[in-house]
Amino acid sequence: MNLTPHSSLYSSDPVSAYNRLKEAFPRLIETQVSLAEHSSFGVGGPADLFVRVRTTGQLCELIKAANELGVPFEVIGAGTNLLVADRGCRGLVICNCIMGLEVSGRRITIAAGEDYMALVNAASVVGLTGMEFAAGIWGTVGGAVVGNAGAYGSEICDVMVEAEIVDRKGDIRTEKTPYFEFDYRSSKLKKTREIVVSATVELKPGEKEQISSRVQEILTIRGEKHPRIPNSAGSFFKNIVDPTQPYGKLPAGKLLDEVGAKELSHGGARVYEKHANILINSGTATAQDIRELADILRERTLEKHGIRLEEEVVSIGEFD
Numbered sequence: 001m002n003l004t005p006h007s008s009l010y011s012s013d014p015v016s017a018y019n020r021l022k023e024a025f026p027r028l029i030e031t032q033v034s035l036a037e038h039s040s041f042g043v044g045g046p047a048d049l050f051v052r053v054r055t056t057g058q059l060c061e062l063i064k065a066a067n068e069l070g071v072p073f074e075v076i077g078a079g080t081n082l083l084v085a086d087r088g089c090r091g092l093v094i095c096n097c098i099m100g101l102e103v104s105g106r107r108i109t110i111a112a113g114e115d116y117m118a119l120v121n122a123a124s125v126v127g128l129t130g131m132e133f134a135a136g137i138w139g140t141v142g143g144a145v146v147g148n149a150g151a152y153g154s155e156i157c158d159v160m161v162e163a164e165i166v167d168r169k170g171d172i173r174t175e176k177t178p179y180f181e182f183d184y185r186s187s188k189l190k191k192t193r194e195i196v197v198s199a200t201v202e203l204k205p206g207e208k209e210q211i212s213s214r215v216q217e218i219l220t221i222r223g224e225k226h227p228r229i230p231n232s233a234g235s236f237f238k239n240i241v242d243p244t245q246p247y248g249k250l251p252a253g254k255l256l257d258e259v260g261a262k263e264l265s266h267g268g269a270r271v272y273e274k275h276a277n278i279l280i281n282s283g284t285a286t287a288q289d290i291r292e293l294a295d296i297l298r299e300r301t302l303e304k305h306g307i308r309l310e311e312e313v314v315s316i317g318e319f320d
């Protein structure tokens, strides 16, 4: 691809930068795509430009071209941990749809666009144990690495050995687990904003029957505790790290319950009546309703408990 550098073009004339990017990838880039369709909350405005990437080569080329033209970009997976602003996102939104999975001995390498659950299933089918904890967690492998997704005391950082990432310049490399500086629902990638294209986990041999019955057991527990509520993004706030608590965390839901969260609603947004840390779009919510409800909850918790809740859900786009 031969793009003339136009780094100043975007700031003075975003439309021509958009057009040039579209011309460079004519069949790939769509315009004004509703991001509500790409977020489990079901709210949010459009992406000026939107693309589903299916190969790492495509991803690198797109990033390089967007940089040359000065077009900002965001990467999303399945949108199950996202709050998209009502005004949407300027620039390019890249939806990671890179697929593929390979088993080699005790290791499974899986592309970032695959469901996290596909990794759980693959491990179970080949008789490898260690992924059961992730049964029923929504989203893609890419989202799971960035947010160190986990449950029941385990997280992806416990099993991941390395991942392939693409930096903001569009160059690919492989990094071992320590690079990611994993923490509770966090990794270094939240700061560097590098993009995950695949992850490799190393598991232990196990009994297939035992693995799949543990997976089923977890799915049943999740189904009872967190039924598949439409229009939510799971837990809105992070739990509070506290070694004296089970799994080392004081549930944010407990603190929220104590400030009467379950009775609260704001515009079309409300708190799920069975779980004080889950915010729901009851059908008519705007992203702003959800944002303001979250702000009310944080204020009340700070006032009553002296604890400032941190958001697990990632907000993107232009908020008021």
Ligand SMILES: Cc1cc2nc3c(=O)[nH]c(=O)nc-3n(C[C@H](O)[C@H](O)[C@H](O)COP(=O)(O)OP(=O)(O)OC[C@H]3O[C@@H](n4cnc5c(N)ncnc54)[C@H](O)[C@@H]3O)c2cc1C
Pocket (backbone or CB within 6 Å): 040, 074, 075, 076, 077, 078, 079, 080, 081, 082, 096, 112, 137, 138, 139, 140, 141, 142, 143, 144, 145, 146, 147, 148, 149, 150, 151, 189, 193, 194, 195, 196, 197, 226, 228, 229, 232, 233, 234, 235, 314
């Ligand atoms: C009902 C429900 C229950 C849930 N339960 C749990 C749970 O038990 N445990 C848990 O940890 N989470 C849970 N979640 C949250 C969510 O499933 C996870 O955070 C998931 O890993 C998000 O993946 P995603 O592909 O949807 O990411 P998205 O929501 O699309 O994106 C989230 C963030 O990751 C970034 N991102 C996504 N893909 C990439 C990539 N390839 N490279 C770089 N950055 C990327 C985005 O830029 C964004 O910042 C739940 C969500 C729901 C709706």
